[in-house]
Amino acid sequence: MSIDRAPEVSRRLARxxxxxxxxxxxxxxxxxxxxxxxxxxxxxxQNAMWGAIDVAIAAIxxxxxxxxxxxxxxxxxxxxxxxxxxxxxxGAHLAARTPSFGGRITADQARGHGAAVMVQGAALFVLDLxxxxxxx
Numbered sequence: 001m002s003i004d005r006a007p008e009v010s011r012r013l014a015r016x017x018x019x020x021x022x023x024x025x026x027x028x029x030x031x032x033x034x035x036x037x038x039x040x041x042x043x044x045x046q047n048a049m050w051g052a053i054d055v056a057i058a059a060i061x062x063x064x065x066x067x068x069x070x071x072x073x074x075x076x077x078x079x080x081x082x083x084x085x086x087x088x089x090x091g092a093h094l095a096a097r098t099p100s101f102g103g104r105i106t107a108d109q110a111r112g113h114g115a116a117v118m119v120q121g122a123a124l125f126v127l128d129l130x131x132x133x134x135x136x
Contacts, residue, residue, distance in 0.1 A: 005135060007067040013077075013131045018058035020123055024051025028116070042105070042112030050120040070135045077132035084125035091117030 024047045031044025068076065095114025098107035105113070 021054025046116030087121030
């Protein structure tokens with residue numbers, strides 16, 4: 001009989017996501033407030049928002065009374081990995097095409113937001129795929 005590694009992997013993922021989210025929130029928040037350019041402030045703001053969400057997800061996952069099974073957690077992480085690829089692509093599109101969203105942001109801000117989405121998507125890709133592989 002094999003041991004279900006999902007609880008251990010889930011706890012490790014939550015810790016790593018919380019650390020990444022905390023760093024993103026603090027560093028991004030500082031850059032959003034004190035960044036020298038609109039691009040850097042947009043980059044910081046986007047990272048701070050993603051970081052806050054990551055911390056919230058990590059907190060919620062640690063409060064689950066019953067951890068998911070390995071199969072369920074692996075499937076969730078693989079779906080998330082696919083979404084992470086989409087985040088990177090979406091961020092690249094935003095940075096390259098620089099849409100103004102009806103004049104709400106400048107091209108420079110679009111580049112900053114896009115770069116941050118690419119960074120966050122890439123980091124989540126690594127976290128999700130690494131932890132999914134730990135369940136095989």
